[in-house]
Amino acid sequence: MGDHTAELETKRAKVTRPDAALSSSSPPPSSSWSPSSWRTKHIAHQPRYEDVKHLSQVTDQLKSLPPIVQPEEVDDLKRYLGEVAAGKRFILQGGDCAERFVDCRQDRIEAKVKIMLQMSLVLVWGARVPLVRIGRMAGQFMKPRSSDTEVVDGKTVETYKGDSINAFDPADRKPDPERLLKAYFFASTTMNYVRGLMSCGFADLHHPSAWDLSFVRNTDKQRNYREMTERICHALDFMQACGFRDDPSMRQAQLFSSHEGLLLPFEEAMTTTVASEQGGPSRHYNLGAHFLWIGDRTRQLDGAHVEYFRGITNPIGIKVGPTTDPSELVQLIQRLSPSNEPGRITLITRFGVDKVKALLPPVIRAVQGAGLTVVWECDPMHGNTRKVEGSGIKTRSFEDVLNELLHTFDVHAEQGTWLGGVHFEMTGDDVTECTGGSVGVSDDDLSTRYESFCDPRLNYTQSLEMAFLIAKRLSRLQQPSKR
Numbered sequence: 001m002g003d004h005t006a007e008l009e010t011k012r013a014k015v016t017r018p019d020a021a022l023s024s025s026s027p028p029p030s031s032s033w034s035p036s037s038w039r040t041k042h043i044a045h046q047p048r049y050e051d052v053k054h055l056s057q058v059t060d061q062l063k064s065l066p067p068i069v070q071p072e073e074v075d076d077l078k079r080y081l082g083e084v085a086a087g088k089r090f091i092l093q094g095g096d097c098a099e100r101f102v103d104c105r106q107d108r109i110e111a112k113v114k115i116m117l118q119m120s121l122v123l124v125w126g127a128r129v130p131l132v133r134i135g136r137m138a139g140q141f142m143k144p145r146s147s148d149t150e151v152v153d154g155k156t157v158e159t160y161k162g163d164s165i166n167a168f169d170p171a172d173r174k175p176d177p178e179r180l181l182k183a184y185f186f187a188s189t190t191m192n193y194v195r196g197l198m199s200c201g202f203a204d205l206h207h208p209s210a211w212d213l214s215f216v217r218n219t220d221k222q223r224n225y226r227e228m229t230e231r232i233c234h235a236l237d238f239m240q241a242c243g244f245r246d247d248p249s250m251r252q253a254q255l256f257s258s259h260e261g262l263l264l265p266f267e268e269a270m271t272t273t274v275a276s277e278q279g280g281p282s283r284h285y286n287l288g289a290h291f292l293w294i295g296d297r298t299r300q301l302d303g304a305h306v307e308y309f310r311g312i313t314n315p316i317g318i319k320v321g322p323t324t325d326p327s328e329l330v331q332l333i334q335r336l337s338p339s340n341e342p343g344r345i346t347l348i349t350r351f352g353v354d355k356v357k358a359l360l361p362p363v364i365r366a367v368q369g370a371g372l373t374v375v376w377e378c379d380p381m382h383g384n385t386r387k388v389e390g391s392g393i394k395t396r397s398f399e400d401v402l403n404e405l406l407h408t409f410d411v412h413a414e415q416g417t418w419l420g421g422v423h424f425e426m427t428g429d430d431v432t433e434c435t436g437g438s439v440g441v442s443d444d445d446l447s448t449r450y451e452s453f454c455d456p457r458l459n460y461t462q463s464l465e466m467a468f469l470i471a472k473r474l475s476r477l478q479q480p481s482k483r
Contacts, residue, residue: 017079025293033311035271035284038264043304045144045297047165047175055265057176058060062269067287068188069257070140071274077290078315079257080132082343084375084420088263090381090474091346091377091421092120094463095136097455098143101163104186109193111428112137113202115460117253119467125232126471132256136425138191139259141165141183143454144297158166160453164263168453180266187257187288194255220246221438225468258317261292266331271312282311293317293348296324296382301332317346321383326366333372348423353404357411364415376412377421380404385455388443395446395456398436404470409473422461422470426458436464441472 031338049055081128083089095112096103103109112135120131142162148160158173159165164183166173261267270288286292292312296319298305309316316336329347337344347367351359367374384400387393405422412419432448435441441459450456458466 029146035268038304038308041304041307047161049175049177055177058180059265062184067272068191069287069290071285074285074290074314078343081315081375084132085373086341087418089130089132090123090264091132093134093421094124094424094426096140097425097452098162099140100187100453101182104189113197115428115463118464122233122467122471124472132293134256135260136258138257139187142262143215144262144295160468174432183248192258198253198255256290258291259289260295266306286314291315295319296321299332315343317348318350320347320363322351322359326363330366330370340373342373343382346377348377348379350379353400356404356407360411364417375420376417376424378405378408379423383423393446393477396434398434398462424458425455428460431459434458434462437465
Protein backbone atom coordinates (compact mmCIF):
# COMPACT_ATOMS: atom_id res chain seq x y z
CA MET A 1 0.00 0.00 0.00
CA GLY A 2 2.87 2.35 0.81
CA ASP A 3 4.67 2.32 -2.58
CA HIS A 4 1.90 3.28 -4.98
CA THR A 5 0.65 6.20 -2.90
CA ALA A 6 3.94 8.02 -3.39
CA GLU A 7 3.16 8.20 -7.10
CA LEU A 8 0.08 10.32 -6.59
CA GLU A 9 0.68 13.84 -7.83
CA THR A 10 -2.11 15.55 -5.92
CA LYS A 11 -0.49 17.88 -3.45
CA ARG A 12 -2.24 19.08 -0.31
CA ALA A 13 0.34 21.55 0.93
CA LYS A 14 -1.41 24.61 -0.49
CA VAL A 15 -4.95 24.83 -1.84
CA THR A 16 -6.67 27.89 -3.28
CA ARG A 17 -10.37 28.15 -2.55
CA PRO A 18 -12.92 30.92 -3.06
CA ASP A 19 -13.54 33.26 -0.16
CA ALA A 20 -16.68 31.32 0.74
CA ALA A 21 -14.43 28.63 2.17
CA LEU A 22 -12.96 31.21 4.51
CA SER A 23 -16.24 32.33 6.01
CA SER A 24 -15.01 31.62 9.53
CA SER A 25 -14.87 34.81 11.56
CA SER A 26 -11.93 33.78 13.71
CA PRO A 27 -8.57 35.36 12.86
CA PRO A 28 -5.70 33.18 11.71
CA PRO A 29 -3.23 32.12 14.39
CA SER A 30 -0.24 34.27 15.11
CA SER A 31 2.81 34.04 12.85
CA SER A 32 4.53 31.86 15.46
CA TRP A 33 2.09 29.04 14.71
CA SER A 34 2.58 26.43 12.01
CA PRO A 35 1.22 22.91 11.53
CA SER A 36 4.48 21.66 13.06
CA SER A 37 4.94 24.18 15.90
CA TRP A 38 3.51 21.62 18.34
CA ARG A 39 6.88 19.85 18.05
CA THR A 40 8.42 22.47 20.36
CA LYS A 41 6.04 21.53 23.19
CA HIS A 42 5.78 18.66 25.62
CA ILE A 43 3.60 15.91 24.17
CA ALA A 44 1.68 13.18 25.97
CA HIS A 45 0.20 9.81 24.99
CA GLN A 46 2.20 9.24 21.82
CA PRO A 47 3.44 5.83 20.64
CA ARG A 48 7.18 5.19 20.56
CA TYR A 49 8.20 4.36 17.00
CA GLU A 50 11.49 2.49 16.69
CA ASP A 51 12.13 3.83 13.19
CA VAL A 52 11.51 7.58 13.22
CA LYS A 53 12.74 7.89 9.63
CA HIS A 54 10.07 5.45 8.51
CA LEU A 55 7.44 7.52 10.33
CA SER A 56 8.66 10.64 8.52
CA GLN A 57 8.44 8.87 5.16
CA VAL A 58 4.87 7.80 5.88
CA THR A 59 3.73 11.27 6.95
CA ASP A 60 5.32 12.72 3.80
CA GLN A 61 3.21 10.28 1.78
CA LEU A 62 0.11 11.28 3.71
CA LYS A 63 0.73 14.94 2.90
CA SER A 64 0.57 14.12 -0.82
CA LEU A 65 -2.82 12.39 -0.65
CA PRO A 66 -6.20 14.03 -1.36
CA PRO A 67 -8.19 15.40 1.59
CA ILE A 68 -10.85 13.24 3.21
CA VAL A 69 -13.22 16.19 3.77
CA GLN A 70 -13.55 19.65 2.22
CA PRO A 71 -13.00 23.11 3.78
CA GLU A 72 -16.53 24.19 2.84
CA GLU A 73 -17.96 21.25 4.79
CA VAL A 74 -15.91 22.19 7.83
CA ASP A 75 -17.24 25.75 7.63
CA ASP A 76 -20.81 24.44 7.30
CA LEU A 77 -20.41 22.39 10.46
CA LYS A 78 -18.97 25.31 12.40
CA ARG A 79 -21.92 27.46 11.33
CA TYR A 80 -24.36 24.77 12.48
CA LEU A 81 -22.55 24.49 15.81
CA GLY A 82 -22.88 28.24 16.22
CA GLU A 83 -26.63 27.71 15.91
CA VAL A 84 -26.43 24.95 18.52
CA ALA A 85 -24.77 27.42 20.89
CA ALA A 86 -27.75 29.74 20.32
CA GLY A 87 -30.22 26.95 21.17
CA LYS A 88 -31.40 26.56 17.58
CA ARG A 89 -30.03 23.07 16.86
CA PHE A 90 -29.20 19.86 18.73
CA ILE A 91 -26.24 17.48 18.24
CA LEU A 92 -26.20 13.71 18.03
CA GLN A 93 -22.58 12.53 18.08
CA GLY A 94 -21.88 8.83 18.21
CA GLY A 95 -19.99 5.81 17.01
CA ASP A 96 -17.32 3.35 18.04
CA CYS A 97 -14.98 3.86 20.96
CA ALA A 98 -12.21 2.96 18.52
CA GLU A 99 -12.93 1.94 14.95
CA ARG A 100 -11.42 -1.29 13.68
CA PHE A 101 -10.01 -1.78 10.20
CA VAL A 102 -11.93 -5.05 9.93
CA ASP A 103 -15.23 -3.17 10.29
CA CYS A 104 -14.74 -1.15 7.11
CA ARG A 105 -17.47 -3.21 5.45
CA GLN A 106 -20.69 -2.31 3.72
CA ASP A 107 -22.97 -3.93 6.31
CA ARG A 108 -21.16 -2.43 9.31
CA ILE A 109 -21.09 1.09 7.85
CA GLU A 110 -24.76 0.89 6.87
CA ALA A 111 -25.67 -0.27 10.39
CA LYS A 112 -23.91 2.75 11.91
CA VAL A 113 -25.60 5.17 9.54
CA LYS A 114 -29.00 3.53 10.06
CA ILE A 115 -28.98 3.91 13.84
CA MET A 116 -27.72 7.51 13.58
CA LEU A 117 -30.60 8.36 11.23
CA GLN A 118 -33.25 6.62 13.31
CA MET A 119 -32.04 8.26 16.51
CA SER A 120 -31.93 11.64 14.79
CA LEU A 121 -35.56 11.33 13.67
CA VAL A 122 -36.62 10.63 17.25
CA LEU A 123 -34.52 13.48 18.66
CA VAL A 124 -35.79 15.98 16.10
CA TRP A 125 -39.32 15.03 17.11
CA GLY A 126 -38.53 15.68 20.76
CA ALA A 127 -36.31 18.77 20.45
CA ARG A 128 -38.31 20.47 17.68
CA VAL A 129 -35.08 21.88 16.27
CA PRO A 130 -32.85 20.69 13.39
CA LEU A 131 -30.25 18.09 14.25
CA VAL A 132 -26.50 18.06 13.62
CA ARG A 133 -25.26 14.50 13.07
CA ILE A 134 -21.59 13.84 13.83
CA GLY A 135 -20.18 10.33 13.62
CA ARG A 136 -17.29 8.98 15.63
CA MET A 137 -16.22 7.42 12.37
CA ALA A 138 -13.97 7.68 9.32
CA GLY A 139 -10.87 8.25 11.45
CA GLN A 140 -11.43 7.22 15.10
CA PHE A 141 -8.72 4.57 14.90
CA MET A 142 -6.64 5.56 17.94
CA LYS A 143 -7.17 5.86 21.69
CA PRO A 144 -5.07 7.15 24.61
CA ARG A 145 -4.53 4.55 27.31
CA SER A 146 -3.89 5.00 31.00
CA SER A 147 -0.80 2.78 30.82
CA ASP A 148 1.79 2.13 28.10
CA THR A 149 2.00 -1.57 28.95
CA GLU A 150 -0.15 -4.40 30.24
CA VAL A 151 0.37 -8.02 31.24
CA VAL A 152 -1.14 -10.63 28.88
CA ASP A 153 -0.67 -14.33 29.65
CA GLY A 154 2.15 -13.47 32.02
CA LYS A 155 4.03 -11.30 29.53
CA THR A 156 4.37 -7.52 29.58
CA VAL A 157 3.35 -6.05 26.22
CA GLU A 158 2.45 -2.60 24.94
CA THR A 159 -1.19 -1.68 25.38
CA TYR A 160 -3.41 -1.65 22.34
CA LYS A 161 -3.73 1.99 21.24
CA GLY A 162 -5.95 1.58 18.20
CA ASP A 163 -5.61 0.01 14.77
CA SER A 164 -3.79 3.03 13.35
CA ILE A 165 -0.96 2.46 15.84
CA ASN A 166 -0.71 -1.25 16.66
CA ALA A 167 -2.68 -4.50 16.50
CA PHE A 168 -5.00 -5.96 19.12
CA ASP A 169 -3.08 -9.24 18.90
CA PRO A 170 -0.57 -9.17 21.81
CA ALA A 171 2.08 -10.58 19.46
CA ASP A 172 1.80 -7.54 17.18
CA ARG A 173 1.78 -4.59 19.55
CA LYS A 174 4.82 -2.75 18.19
CA PRO A 175 3.72 0.63 16.75
CA ASP A 176 3.96 0.50 12.95
CA PRO A 177 3.94 3.72 10.85
CA GLU A 178 2.44 1.83 7.88
CA ARG A 179 -0.77 1.56 9.88
CA LEU A 180 -1.23 5.33 9.48
CA LEU A 181 -1.52 4.84 5.72
CA LYS A 182 -4.05 2.08 6.27
CA ALA A 183 -5.99 4.38 8.61
CA TYR A 184 -6.08 7.07 5.93
CA PHE A 185 -7.39 4.69 3.27
CA PHE A 186 -9.98 3.09 5.54
CA ALA A 187 -11.17 6.55 6.67
CA SER A 188 -11.38 7.71 3.05
CA THR A 189 -13.28 4.59 2.04
CA THR A 190 -15.72 4.97 4.92
CA MET A 191 -16.34 8.65 4.23
CA ASN A 192 -16.79 7.99 0.53
CA TYR A 193 -19.38 5.29 1.17
CA VAL A 194 -21.23 7.44 3.71
CA ARG A 195 -21.46 10.24 1.15
CA GLY A 196 -22.87 7.77 -1.35
CA LEU A 197 -25.45 6.49 1.11
CA MET A 198 -26.56 10.00 1.98
CA SER A 199 -26.95 11.09 -1.63
CA CYS A 200 -28.66 7.99 -3.02
CA GLY A 201 -31.75 7.51 -0.88
CA PHE A 202 -30.47 5.68 2.21
CA ALA A 203 -31.05 8.88 4.18
CA ASP A 204 -34.53 9.45 2.73
CA LEU A 205 -36.47 10.56 5.80
CA HIS A 206 -39.74 9.55 4.15
CA HIS A 207 -38.73 5.92 4.27
CA PRO A 208 -37.05 5.18 7.63
CA SER A 209 -35.87 1.61 8.10
CA ALA A 210 -38.17 -0.78 9.95
CA TRP A 211 -38.81 0.28 13.55
CA ASP A 212 -38.50 -3.01 15.39
CA LEU A 213 -39.63 -2.38 18.98
CA SER A 214 -39.87 -6.02 20.00
CA PHE A 215 -36.89 -5.54 22.30
CA VAL A 216 -39.08 -3.50 24.69
CA ARG A 217 -40.41 -5.98 27.23
CA ASN A 218 -42.40 -3.45 29.24
CA THR A 219 -45.75 -3.13 27.45
CA ASP A 220 -46.33 0.47 28.57
CA LYS A 221 -42.92 1.52 27.27
CA GLN A 222 -43.47 -0.33 24.03
CA ARG A 223 -46.81 1.39 23.57
CA ASN A 224 -45.25 4.82 24.21
CA TYR A 225 -42.35 4.21 21.82
CA ARG A 226 -44.68 2.86 19.14
CA GLU A 227 -46.98 5.86 19.45
CA MET A 228 -44.02 8.21 19.04
CA THR A 229 -42.79 6.27 16.02
CA GLU A 230 -46.23 6.38 14.42
CA ARG A 231 -46.45 10.15 14.96
CA ILE A 232 -43.04 10.61 13.33
CA CYS A 233 -44.03 8.52 10.31
CA HIS A 234 -47.39 10.30 10.00
CA ALA A 235 -45.58 13.65 10.01
CA LEU A 236 -43.28 12.44 7.24
CA ASP A 237 -46.28 11.22 5.24
CA PHE A 238 -47.94 14.61 5.68
CA MET A 239 -44.86 16.42 4.36
CA GLN A 240 -44.80 14.11 1.38
CA ALA A 241 -48.49 14.77 0.68
CA CYS A 242 -47.79 18.52 0.78
CA GLY A 243 -45.28 18.19 -2.03
CA PHE A 244 -42.00 18.28 -0.10
CA ARG A 245 -41.01 14.88 -1.52
CA ASP A 246 -39.02 16.43 -4.35
CA ASP A 247 -37.01 18.73 -2.08
CA PRO A 248 -33.49 17.21 -1.86
CA SER A 249 -33.12 18.48 1.71
CA MET A 250 -36.02 16.24 2.74
CA ARG A 251 -34.47 13.12 1.16
CA GLN A 252 -30.89 13.62 2.29
CA ALA A 253 -29.13 14.18 5.58
CA GLN A 254 -25.63 15.35 6.41
CA LEU A 255 -23.35 13.21 8.51
CA PHE A 256 -20.10 14.84 9.57
CA SER A 257 -17.00 12.92 10.69
CA SER A 258 -15.04 13.32 13.91
CA HIS A 259 -12.22 11.78 15.88
CA GLU A 260 -9.92 12.54 18.78
CA GLY A 261 -6.91 14.50 17.53
CA LEU A 262 -4.39 12.38 19.39
CA LEU A 263 -1.52 11.36 17.10
CA LEU A 264 -0.11 14.73 16.06
CA PRO A 265 2.26 13.55 13.28
CA PHE A 266 -0.85 12.21 11.52
CA GLU A 267 -2.91 15.35 12.22
CA GLU A 268 -0.09 17.57 10.95
CA ALA A 269 -0.03 15.55 7.72
CA MET A 270 -3.78 16.10 7.34
CA THR A 271 -3.41 19.88 7.70
CA THR A 272 -3.85 22.02 4.59
CA THR A 273 -3.30 25.73 4.10
CA VAL A 274 -6.25 27.28 2.26
CA ALA A 275 -5.50 30.62 0.63
CA SER A 276 -7.99 33.34 -0.23
CA GLU A 277 -8.32 34.31 -3.90
CA GLN A 278 -8.72 37.94 -2.82
CA GLY A 279 -5.44 38.13 -0.95
CA GLY A 280 -6.96 37.71 2.51
CA PRO A 281 -5.33 35.71 5.29
CA SER A 282 -4.80 32.01 4.70
CA ARG A 283 -6.35 29.50 7.06
CA HIS A 284 -5.29 26.06 8.16
CA TYR A 285 -7.77 23.20 7.97
CA ASN A 286 -7.37 19.67 9.21
CA LEU A 287 -9.02 17.87 6.30
CA GLY A 288 -8.84 14.45 7.91
CA ALA A 289 -12.16 15.13 9.67
CA HIS A 290 -14.79 17.82 10.04
CA PHE A 291 -14.57 17.94 13.85
CA LEU A 292 -11.73 16.99 16.19
CA TRP A 293 -11.60 16.93 19.95
CA ILE A 294 -8.92 17.18 22.63
CA GLY A 295 -9.13 14.36 25.14
CA ASP A 296 -9.27 14.61 28.91
CA ARG A 297 -5.64 13.42 29.08
CA THR A 298 -4.12 15.84 26.52
CA ARG A 299 -5.61 19.28 27.24
CA GLN A 300 -2.60 20.77 29.06
CA LEU A 301 -2.39 24.53 28.44
CA ASP A 302 1.32 24.38 27.60
CA GLY A 303 1.14 21.05 25.80
CA ALA A 304 1.61 20.05 22.19
CA HIS A 305 -2.04 19.20 21.55
CA VAL A 306 -3.32 22.62 22.56
CA GLU A 307 -0.57 24.22 20.47
CA TYR A 308 -1.68 22.27 17.40
CA PHE A 309 -5.40 22.79 17.91
CA ARG A 310 -5.15 26.54 18.40
CA GLY A 311 -4.07 26.99 14.80
CA ILE A 312 -6.61 24.94 12.86
CA THR A 313 -9.90 26.37 11.62
CA ASN A 314 -11.99 23.28 12.39
CA PRO A 315 -14.51 23.32 15.22
CA ILE A 316 -12.92 21.81 18.32
CA GLY A 317 -14.26 19.68 21.13
CA ILE A 318 -12.78 19.65 24.63
CA LYS A 319 -13.46 16.74 26.98
CA VAL A 320 -14.29 18.06 30.46
CA GLY A 321 -14.14 15.65 33.40
CA PRO A 322 -13.65 15.43 37.18
CA THR A 323 -10.01 16.58 36.94
CA THR A 324 -10.92 19.78 35.08
CA ASP A 325 -10.17 23.01 36.93
CA PRO A 326 -12.85 25.57 35.92
CA SER A 327 -10.45 28.52 35.86
CA GLU A 328 -7.93 26.59 33.77
CA LEU A 329 -10.72 25.58 31.39
CA VAL A 330 -11.55 29.26 30.86
CA GLN A 331 -7.90 29.92 29.94
CA LEU A 332 -7.94 26.94 27.58
CA ILE A 333 -11.06 28.16 25.77
CA GLN A 334 -9.59 31.65 25.45
CA ARG A 335 -6.39 30.24 23.99
CA LEU A 336 -8.22 28.08 21.45
CA SER A 337 -10.84 30.68 20.56
CA PRO A 338 -9.40 34.15 21.25
CA SER A 339 -12.16 35.82 19.21
CA ASN A 340 -14.90 33.89 21.07
CA GLU A 341 -16.28 32.62 17.76
CA PRO A 342 -19.67 30.85 17.99
CA GLY A 343 -19.34 27.21 16.96
CA ARG A 344 -15.60 27.06 17.52
CA ILE A 345 -15.63 25.32 20.93
CA THR A 346 -17.77 22.41 22.10
CA LEU A 347 -17.39 21.38 25.74
CA ILE A 348 -18.07 17.65 26.08
CA THR A 349 -18.73 16.96 29.76
CA ARG A 350 -18.07 13.48 31.20
CA PHE A 351 -18.27 13.49 34.99
CA GLY A 352 -20.07 10.25 35.88
CA VAL A 353 -23.54 9.81 37.30
CA ASP A 354 -22.40 10.28 40.92
CA LYS A 355 -20.37 13.45 40.31
CA VAL A 356 -22.14 15.48 37.65
CA LYS A 357 -24.50 17.35 39.99
CA ALA A 358 -21.60 18.60 42.12
CA LEU A 359 -18.94 19.22 39.47
CA LEU A 360 -20.82 20.57 36.45
CA PRO A 361 -22.35 23.75 38.00
CA PRO A 362 -19.01 25.44 38.85
CA VAL A 363 -17.76 24.71 35.32
CA ILE A 364 -20.85 26.32 33.78
CA ARG A 365 -20.60 29.33 36.10
CA ALA A 366 -16.92 29.86 35.24
CA VAL A 367 -17.54 29.72 31.49
CA GLN A 368 -20.63 31.92 31.71
CA GLY A 369 -18.87 34.36 34.02
CA ALA A 370 -16.07 34.80 31.48
CA GLY A 371 -18.60 35.62 28.77
CA LEU A 372 -17.52 32.70 26.58
CA THR A 373 -19.70 31.27 23.81
CA VAL A 374 -19.56 27.48 23.75
CA VAL A 375 -21.64 24.48 22.81
CA TRP A 376 -22.51 22.25 25.76
CA GLU A 377 -22.58 18.52 25.01
CA CYS A 378 -22.86 15.57 27.38
CA ASP A 379 -20.82 12.38 27.07
CA PRO A 380 -22.51 10.12 29.65
CA MET A 381 -20.38 7.09 28.73
CA HIS A 382 -16.80 7.63 29.90
CA GLY A 383 -17.54 8.50 33.52
CA ASN A 384 -19.60 5.36 34.07
CA THR A 385 -17.27 2.52 33.10
CA ARG A 386 -16.83 -0.36 35.55
CA LYS A 387 -15.22 -3.79 35.55
CA VAL A 388 -17.27 -6.89 36.27
CA GLU A 389 -16.08 -8.68 39.38
CA GLY A 390 -14.38 -11.93 38.51
CA SER A 391 -14.17 -11.62 34.73
CA GLY A 392 -12.71 -8.10 34.66
CA ILE A 393 -14.83 -7.26 31.59
CA LYS A 394 -15.40 -3.54 31.16
CA THR A 395 -19.04 -2.49 30.91
CA ARG A 396 -21.42 0.40 31.44
CA SER A 397 -24.94 0.43 32.79
CA PHE A 398 -27.68 1.79 30.52
CA GLU A 399 -29.33 3.28 33.60
CA ASP A 400 -26.13 5.07 34.73
CA VAL A 401 -25.65 6.50 31.24
CA LEU A 402 -29.24 7.71 31.10
CA ASN A 403 -29.17 9.15 34.62
CA GLU A 404 -26.00 11.16 34.04
CA LEU A 405 -27.64 12.58 30.95
CA LEU A 406 -30.84 13.46 32.82
CA HIS A 407 -28.84 15.03 35.67
CA THR A 408 -26.96 17.09 33.08
CA PHE A 409 -30.24 18.33 31.61
CA ASP A 410 -31.32 19.31 35.15
CA VAL A 411 -28.12 21.23 35.87
CA HIS A 412 -28.27 23.16 32.61
CA ALA A 413 -31.92 24.03 33.26
CA GLU A 414 -30.96 25.33 36.71
CA GLN A 415 -28.06 27.35 35.30
CA GLY A 416 -30.09 28.75 32.39
CA THR A 417 -27.91 27.14 29.72
CA TRP A 418 -28.81 24.97 26.73
CA LEU A 419 -27.53 21.40 26.67
CA GLY A 420 -26.99 21.29 22.95
CA GLY A 421 -26.03 17.70 22.32
CA VAL A 422 -25.28 14.14 23.37
CA HIS A 423 -22.20 12.04 22.68
CA PHE A 424 -22.43 8.24 22.76
CA GLU A 425 -20.14 5.31 22.16
CA MET A 426 -22.57 3.11 20.28
CA THR A 427 -22.97 0.72 17.38
CA GLY A 428 -25.70 -0.33 15.01
CA ASP A 429 -24.91 -3.99 15.72
CA ASP A 430 -26.48 -6.36 18.24
CA VAL A 431 -23.52 -6.57 20.62
CA THR A 432 -23.61 -7.26 24.37
CA GLU A 433 -21.22 -4.73 25.92
CA CYS A 434 -23.40 -2.44 28.07
CA THR A 435 -25.86 -3.83 30.61
CA GLY A 436 -29.48 -2.88 31.14
CA GLY A 437 -32.09 -1.20 29.01
CA SER A 438 -35.32 -2.85 27.94
CA VAL A 439 -33.32 -5.54 26.15
CA GLY A 440 -32.12 -6.63 29.61
CA VAL A 441 -28.41 -7.38 29.08
CA SER A 442 -26.89 -8.66 32.34
CA ASP A 443 -23.30 -9.09 33.50
CA ASP A 444 -23.58 -12.78 32.62
CA ASP A 445 -24.60 -11.90 29.05
CA LEU A 446 -21.59 -9.72 28.27
CA SER A 447 -19.41 -12.48 26.86
CA THR A 448 -22.13 -13.50 24.37
CA ARG A 449 -21.13 -10.92 21.78
CA TYR A 450 -18.52 -8.55 23.18
CA GLU A 451 -16.64 -7.16 20.16
CA SER A 452 -15.13 -3.84 21.24
CA PHE A 453 -11.34 -3.74 21.46
CA CYS A 454 -11.53 -0.82 23.92
CA ASP A 455 -14.58 0.50 25.76
CA PRO A 456 -18.14 -0.89 25.76
CA ARG A 457 -20.79 0.55 23.42
CA LEU A 458 -24.55 0.80 23.49
CA ASN A 459 -25.98 -1.70 21.02
CA TYR A 460 -28.62 -0.97 18.39
CA THR A 461 -31.65 -1.44 20.63
CA GLN A 462 -30.11 0.36 23.61
CA SER A 463 -29.19 3.31 21.38
CA LEU A 464 -32.68 3.56 19.93
CA GLU A 465 -34.29 3.33 23.36
CA MET A 466 -31.92 6.03 24.63
CA ALA A 467 -33.11 8.29 21.82
CA PHE A 468 -36.76 7.76 22.81
CA LEU A 469 -36.00 8.68 26.43
CA ILE A 470 -33.99 11.77 25.47
CA ALA A 471 -36.75 12.88 23.11
CA LYS A 472 -39.28 12.55 25.91
CA ARG A 473 -37.12 14.80 28.09
CA LEU A 474 -36.51 17.32 25.31
CA SER A 475 -40.21 17.55 24.52
CA ARG A 476 -41.00 18.88 27.98
CA LEU A 477 -37.82 20.81 28.60
CA GLN A 478 -38.15 24.50 29.42
CA GLN A 479 -35.66 25.84 26.87
CA PRO A 480 -33.69 29.07 27.35
CA SER A 481 -35.35 32.34 26.41
CA LYS A 482 -32.53 33.00 23.92
CA ARG A 483 -34.18 30.47 21.64
